[in-house]
Amino acid sequence: MPAETVIYNTPLAGEHAVLGAKMVAFGGWNMPLQYAGILAEWEDNRKKCSVFDCSHMGEFIICGDAVACGLDRIVTQTIADMPPLTCRYGAMLNARGGVIDDCIVYRLASEAWMMVVNAANIAKDAAHVQAHLSGAPFQDASLETAKIDVQGPLSRDVLKPLVPGIERLSYYGFGVLDVAGVRCIVSRTGYTGELGYEIYCPWGRAVEIWRRILKDPGVKPTGLGVRDVLRIEMCYSLYGHELEENISPLEAGLDKFIDWNKDFIGKEAVLRQKEAGPYRTVGYFVSGSRKSPRAGHALYNDQGKVLGTVTSGTFSVGLNAGVGIGFFEKGENVLEKKIFFGDDKAKTESVMTRRPFYKNGSLKK
Amino acid sequence: MSGAVEVIDHYLYTKDHEWINLEENTGVVGITDYAQNALGDVTYVELPKEGTEVEQFESFVSVESVKAASDIFSPMSGRVKEVNRALEDNPGLINKDCYEKGWIATIEITSPDEASSLMTAEEYRKYLETLEQ
Incomplete structure (x- = not known):
């Protein structure tokens, strides 16, 4: 593979430098690999509470009725019947039934959606989604939306004083809440296997939120190095490893994120594989x-x-x-x-x- | 990177960041502070068998960190005399004390002349400066 050329810095790049992070190029972004070291960061996350800068990830805003606008066909998971203020994990497939990317869909309102995708795939995902939306409004908000993940068994306690209403969020639910006075989307989701939250905030407000959370002496910054250990320990898939354009969701073990009762792009190919078996x-x-x-x-x-x-x-x-x-x-x-x-x-x-x-x-x- | 990289004065060094401490015809071998810092937390060391013959700059040990495995090359030719069994249960000794308790193996040197192809501490410090960005 050719050396990755760093293109983007997250709004927290200066914070990472001050914290002495070892940086790494990931998916076209300059990202923190580690701060205190992977073993120490593992303890911080699994025993207490840690924060990750995930501002590199992509966010798309889509407006319209899920079925009529085409969104429901783009994702393998049931979208149309999602209650507002909930999220669902699913995959986008190509016509051959291969995974273009995995994603989480947020229902912001009855006809408003946020789709969160992998950093390295933002451009191709945006093209794919737009090509299959029947003219519905689409906005790539990736470069104006920062994302801070607060994860660990103590994450709720840490956020309680900063985020009124946090304790009402159930697993895979979200709210539009004030985080230290800044209006954010806060979901009870994550990639670590611990109780945790993902905070989507305006790019320009990320530094103050990050600093405010780290003011709590029990919270430590954690990097992509430990994030990969945590996700592997949970057997969560990562695009480029378990998910690829030539890997089907059946092969990747994503069966339970497929709604066979609806139409979706790639369904025919995946169904053919399922019936032909084994794979x-x-x-x-x-x-x-x-x-x-x-x-x-x-x-x-x-x-x-x-x-x-x-x-x-x-x-x-x-x-x-x-x-x-x-x-x-x-x-x-x-x-x-x-x-x-x-x-x-x-x-x-x-x-x-x-x-x-x-x-x-x-x-x- | 926090603080300066430590280099021990009377050891000899390779470009791949191994050190050797020679005493008569035996050398104690390990990896440098620069190497342990670049690797991150060491989680496993695949030690060679005692008695193994190694050539200079031949890979003879594998050191694994959480994220990757790296080959360690012998600074000089010889026979592996002793290995540091403490690393089996406590590979993190390499991070904590790479020049003393984190030693990897001792080698009975067969070609003492090879020492002249290694860097002195002073040369290694200069070499490290060329690596800093």
Whole structure:
């Protein structure tokens, strides 16, 4: 891969510099990789409360009746019957049934929607959505909307004094609330497996909100490094790893985010795959040691036969072992089976398991 | 990066940020402060077997951080004499104390002349300056 050229800074770039963050180019953005270190940040998140700058992510605003404007067809998940002030996770597919991106749809009002997408995909997603909207108003608000994630078992307690009404939000619900006096969209969502909130605020107000939250000595900044560990521990998919244009939502294990009772782009292809079966599937495994699988490693059975490929791997702080997510060729994904990851030179034994790896999260508390 | 990068005066260094502390025909090997800082939290060290023969600049250890695995190259040729078993349960010693408790292996040196191809502490400090952006 060619070296990534940094294009954008989030409104919090100056804050990251002051906090001594190690920065990294991600999806065309200059982002904090880590502050105190991944192990310390894991503790901050899973035991207390931490904040992430996720201003790189994309936000689209769409107006219209979900079915009539075409939005319902763009997303695999049921959109039309969403209650206002709730969010739903789903995927956008191409005509071949491959994943263009995963997304969360927010119902702002009966005919107003916000779609949140991955930073690296903003341009192609915007083009895809606009091409399939029947002329409905569409706005790419990505460069005027900052996003600050407050995550961890103490996140509600931290936000209570700053965000009146926060305790009313239920899982995957949101509100238009004042955060330290700034009107924001605050949803009870996240990517860590802990109780947490995502705050969408105006670009120009992000610094004051960020500083105000970090004034609480119990809150620590956390970067993309630990974010990847946390999401892998929860077996959440990441675009570019478990999701790609040539991977179907069935293969990626997103079955429960597909509404088969409605029409959506790519449905025919996915349905054909479902009926024809079997197909390659995503699987989850725990290393027998602290040695960790890495994306690109091969997966083998005990005879040395290649079963598939690792798409994500990391050291899991929660399990004190390596953990991995990979794709297994059709018919090769068997639970509780001993497998090996590695390459021609060295293979490490591991055990297939059920998701998530980390089962002690405060997500729904 | 917080603070200055530590370099020990009487050790010798490689461009890949390994150090070797020579005493007669034995060398203690580890990675430098610069390397441990670049790697981040070390979570696993794949130690070589005692008795393994290594060539100079040959990969003989793998050090894993949370996010990646990196090869460590032997600064000199020889035979692996001892490995630091404390790293098995406590790989973070490399982050905490890379020049003492975080040593990786000792090597019985077979080609002492190779020392002249390594950097002195002074040369390594200058080399680090060229890497800073």
